[in-house]
Amino acid sequence: MSVEMQEPLPTTFITKLIECVGEKNLLTDKNECWNYGYDNSRGHALPQAVAFAISHEQVLTIVGLCNQHKIPLTTRGRGTGTTGATVPLHGGLVLSLERMNKIIRVDPANRLIVAEAGVTNKEIQIAAGEHGFFWPPDPTSAAFCSIGGNLAYNSAGPRAVKYGTPRDNVLGLRAVSGAGDELRTGTFTTKGVVGYDLTRLIIGSEGTLAIITEATLKLTPLPASKRTMRVVYNDIFSASQAVAAIMAQPVTPCALEFIDHAAIEMIRDFSTAKLPDNAGALLMIEVDGPNSAMSDAVDSIHEAAKNKGLLSFDEATSAEEIAALWATRKALSPALRKVAPKKINEDVVVPVSHIPELINGLEKLATQHGIKIVNFGHAGNGNIHVNLLIDPDDPVEMKAAHECLDEVFTLVLKLEGSLSGEHGVGIEKRDYIPRELDKNALKLMQSIRLEFDPEKILNQDKTLPD
Amino acid sequence: MTQDLSKEFQEKIEDCFDNSRCINICGHDSKQFYGRTINNQYEKLSTIEHQGVIDYQPTELVITVRSGTPLAEVESVLDEKNQMFAFEPPQFNQQGTIGGMIASGLSGPARPFAGSVRDAVLGVSCLNGKGEKLVYGGQVMKNVAGYDISRLMTGSMGTLGLILDASIKVMPKPEQTITLVLEQSAEQALQTWQKLGNQALAISASCQFNEQLYIRLSGNAAAVKHAQSMIGGEPLKEDKQFWQQLRDHELDFFQGPGSLWRLSLAGATMQLNLSGDTLIDWAGAQRWIKTDESDNVIRHLCESHGGHAALFAPPDNKIEAFHPLAPGIALLHKQLKQAFDPVGILNPLRMTADY
Ligand SMILES: Cc1cc2nc3c(=O)[nH]c(=O)nc-3n(C[C@H](O)[C@H](O)[C@H](O)COP(=O)(O)OP(=O)(O)OC[C@H]3O[C@@H](n4cnc5c(N)ncnc54)[C@H](O)[C@@H]3O)c2cc1C
Numbered sequence: 177m178s179v180e181m182q183e184p185l186p187t188t189f190i191t192k193l194i195e196c197v198g199e200k201n202l203l204t205d206k207n208e209c210w211n212y213g214y215d216n217s218r219g220h221a222l223p224q225a226v227a228f229a230i231s232h233e234q235v236l237t238i239v240g241l242c243n244q245h246k247i248p249l250t251t252r253g254r255g256t257g258t259t260g261a262t263v264p265l266h267g268g269l270v271l272s273l274e275r276m277n278k279i280i281r282v283d284p285a286n287r288l289i290v291a292e293a294g295v296t297n298k299e300i301q302i303a304a305g306e307h308g309f310f311w312p313p314d315p316t317s318a319a320f321c322s323i324g325g326n327l328a329y330n331s332a333g334p335r336a337v338k339y340g341t342p343r344d345n346v347l348g349l350r351a352v353s354g355a356g357d358e359l360r361t362g363t364f365t366t367k368g369v370v371g372y373d374l375t376r377l378i379i380g381s382e383g384t385l386a387i388i389t390e391a392t393l394k395l396t397p398l399p400a401s402k403r404t405m406r407v408v409y410n411d412i413f414s415a416s417q418a419v420a421a422i423m424a425q426p427v428t429p430c431a432l433e434f435i436d437h438a439a440i441e442m443i444r445d446f447s448t449a450k451l452p453d454n455a456g457a458l459l460m461i462e463v464d465g466p467n468s469a470m471s472d473a474v475d476s477i478h479e480a481a482k483n484k485g486l487l488s489f490d491e492a493t494s495a496e497e498i499a500a501l502w503a504t505r506k507a508l509s510p511a512l513r514k515v516a517p518k519k520i521n522e523d524v525v526v527p528v529s530h531i532p533e534l535i536n537g538l539e540k541l542a543t544q545h546g547i548k549i550v551n552f553g554h555a556g557n558g559n560i561h562v563n564l565l566i567d568p569d570d571p572v573e574m575k576a577a578h579e580c581l582d583e584v585f586t587l588v589l590k591l592e593g594s595l596s597g598e599h600g601v602g603i604e605k606r607d608y609i610p611r612e613l614d615k616n617a618l619k620l621m622q623s624i625r626l627e628f629d630p631e632k633i634l635n636q637d638k639t640l641p642d
Numbered sequence: 643m644t645q646d647l648s649k650e651f652q653e654k655i656e657d658c659f660d661n662s663r664c665i666n667i668c669g670h671d672s673k674q675f676y677g678r679t680i681n682n683q684y685e686k687l688s689t690i691e692h693q694g695v696i697d698y699q700p701t702e703l704v705i706t707v708r709s710g711t712p713l714a715e716v717e718s719v720l721d722e723k724n725q726m727f728a729f730e731p732p733q734f735n736q737q738g739t740i741g742g743m744i745a746s747g748l749s750g751p752a753r754p755f756a757g758s759v760r761d762a763v764l765g766v767s768c769l770n771g772k773g774e775k776l777v778y779g780g781q782v783m784k785n786v787a788g789y790d791i792s793r794l795m796t797g798s799m800g801t802l803g804l805i806l807d808a809s810i811k812v813m814p815k816p817e818q819t820i821t822l823v824l825e826q827s828a829e830q831a832l833q834t835w836q837k838l839g840n841q842a843l844a845i846s847a848s849c850q851f852n853e854q855l856y857i858r859l860s861g862n863a864a865a866v867k868h869a870q871s872m873i874g875g876e877p878l879k880e881d882k883q884f885w886q887q888l889r890d891h892e893l894d895f896f897q898g899p900g901s902l903w904r905l906s907l908a909g910a911t912m913q914l915n916l917s918g919d920t921l922i923d924w925a926g927a928q929r930w931i932k933t934d935e936s937d938n939v940i941r942h943l944c945e946s947h948g949g950h951a952a953l954f955a956p957p958d959n960k961i962e963a964f965h966p967l968a969p970g971i972a973l974l975h976k977q978l979k980q981a982f983d984p985v986g987i988l989n990p991l992r993m994t995a996d997y
Contacts, residue, residue, distance in 0.1 A: 286909055287840075288908075329786065330786045332784070357973075361971065370965045371964070371975050371993065373794055377789055377791075377794055397841050424814055426815065426817050426861075426862065428813075466864075467868075468864050469861070469864040472864045473865075525782045525783075526782065527699070557784050559784050592782070594787050595787050601787060612787050612788075613787065614776065614777050616776045617778055620770065621791070624789060628974070639788075
């Protein structure tokens with residue numbers, strides 16, 4: 177990624193930074209800064225300095241300094257984002273929160289946990305689990321990603337279909353606005369809101385409005401048991417019909433994952449997983465709840481899953497059986513890695529009833545552009561991961577991929593969908609945003625951004641186009 | 643009735659913007675008592691003839707409705723497909739429109755277990771204070787493109803824009819519902835909620851008053867039976883009516899003497915030392931109190947427990963209806979209001995004395 181010629185950071189700025197975080201919490205050496213210039217997208221840009229804050233007060237001071245000196249500021253959790261939101265496009269300072277990793281309070285009586293933004297999702301799950309709870313957002317990157325990043329991106333995983341995304345599972349925030357003001361939003365009660373809902377406004381804003389230093393997360397009791405089902409259909413129409421029927425009955429599954437025909441073929445090629453010959457689409461379904469309610473829940477799902485295209489319905493109860501059923505789904509990632517280690521992975525959303533049209537449209541685009549496309553994802557809420565299996569080092573393939581992606585987004589919007597369900601906008605999708613948001617809405621978002629960050633120091637040129 | 647008045651509303655607001663004329667947006671006026679009293683000299687802009695279900699796909703679990711549509715009408719449309727709004731919106735005096743439901747942001751007894759109206763609003767289209775039409779979000783369950791404005795509009799009391807229509811998430815109705823009653827004091831109930839709170843039980847509402855603890859269970863037959871065996875108590879007859887009366891403030895409790903305050907507290911907070919009758923809802927997180935205590939005493943006490951207090955039906959603006967905001971947050975609110983409504987013509991002073 178190209179970076180314009182940058183002025184060196186003012187010496188007084190660096191001196192003040194050292195005063196604030198201490199020398200051992202500041203990097204200015206190019207080689208050391210390099211590692212903080214990328215995330216899990218293809219982007220990279222060299223930051224001029226990297227500061228590791230260890231307290232809210234330090235963040236407050238740092239934002240003040242950046243405002244005073246007009247230094248671009250990029251907040252970074254663990255850098256696992258996939259859309260370039262932590263890439264410091266204009267150099268400046270990267271503020272890493274990875275050392276703000278304390279769990280401040282676990283409060284089982286009020287079902288909440290208060291933690292600093294740099295704590296990983298997995299650490300939260302462990303701390304909550306000790307008291308019989310969990311925090312619903314479950315991105316696959318849970319072991320590495322920070323809750324600050326989860327909130328900034330509104331990241332989620334399979335469980336969102338039943339338990340919602342971070343927006344639904346956060347009670348309040350402590351944050352520093354782009355203007356350098358301290359904010360406390362929300363309350364310790366059941367998501368009580370006084371005034372406008374700033375908590376939800378900041379969640380999903382990708383670090384463009386405020387830096388989250390602390391979050392109060394709402395916990396959910398761990399269910400006593402779980403059942404896993406694998407259901408195979410002869411085509412995508414039958415599978416989508418089943419998804420709609422499953423979502424419309426009262427037992428909401430805690431996972432409703434889907435993989436398409438191209439993905440099934442891939443699993444066949446690269447694993448020993450056994451699937452019916454004419455399998456055209458596969459659903460992995462999980463239900464949770466008290467032990468005694470499980471068999472009724474499975475029956476309800478089975479009933480809803482039945483249609484003309486149903487080829488097989490397998491249910492697992494024991495740990496081994498569950499592992500065996502998931503093996504099919506889990507064989508997919510290594511297979512994809514073998515075929516296209518640097519694939520492009522998009523996460524679009526369409527209404528559930530439009531999934532077949534989306535998948536058919538994608539098949540056509542794949543043929544038209546000579547690109548293999550494999551789709552899987554969270555079918556229960558129409559959030560589909562569209563994978564373009566290309567080699568980004570091949571300029572011809574890359575060009576075809578860009579043209580294809582453009583048409584993928586057009587298709588998604590035609591189907592009344594959204595460009596992203598969980599991976600966010602960052603740099604990667606910024607220029608497509610005006611296609612989804614209307615002109616007035618975009619203008620208003622830009623003015624909200626200015627209210628929070630008048631000097632435009634936070635994640636400049638990301639998330640919203642100018 | 644189906645009628646689209648977007649154009650008329652737009653022209654009206656444009657005109658008011660040009661002439662700095664204030665307007666009072668209203669639906670059925672069923673929640674007029676809620677929040678600050680608005681100057682009755684302001685021109686009324688009623689949404690009630692802007693009606694109709696624009697789109698309803700039961701299998702997509704979402705309904706898109708014009709703001710003036712009566713809530714009762716929408717609920718009966720959902721009922722036909724055995725679906726519902728999971729957040730149990732109140733219908734004071736059996737009235738209320740979809741726009742009012744969203745603008746007031748009020749949810750009923752199911753709220754801590756099934757989410758709030760905010761959780762359910764997936765998209766809105768609205769007119770800002772210049773009369774510009776803005777569309778946010780959509781009909782899909784997940785969407786991270788841009789800021790979450792739909793949720794900002796929810797509960798903003800019409801101060802940020804006139805809601806034209808909204809897409810709202812709906813849920814299938816549970817297979818079975820029963821309510822159990824146990825003789826328990828407030829202190830005992832708070833302990834019971836603690837014990838039950840760390841188990842995944844099929845509880846869909848729970849409140850305590852008059853030495854009785856009420857627990858509603860909803861789910862499939864086995865899940866309800868399981869929870870019932872854990873909780874005990876006696877089944878309540880006419881339980882549907884009971885929860886409706888609680889939701890719509892029709893229980894005798896709400897008619898008693900004293901001002902009605904709503905305290906929002908962390909569920910496990912002990913009983914506060916305030917005079918007057920208390921009804922605890924939301925398994926401890928929402929406490930209704932009928933009291934003559936001063937606003938200072940009430941708010942101070944709530945704050946000391948990390949909560950906040952609203953005077954639910956203030957007779958006038960002498961006492962602020964909503965809990966005062968911290969200075970930094972208050973400033974941001976003002977700036978947000980300015981971004982949506984630069985001249986300040988939409989429901990002025992409805993939320994705070996500042997704008
Ligand atoms: C293997 C893998 C699997 C993944 N699986 C999923 C998945 O299943 N679902 C999913 O949604 N995502 C997934 N992701 C994407 C990514 O892990 C998530 O988006 C995650 O939430 C990012 O967290 P992070 O700490 O790495 O944030 P970063 O990448 O460091 O930052 C992301 C954004 O948040 C901002 N930010 C970070 N911290 C703060 C803060 N404290 N305050 C304000 N802004 C902040 C940054 O400026 C940036 O805009 C996956 C990524 C990988 C590599």
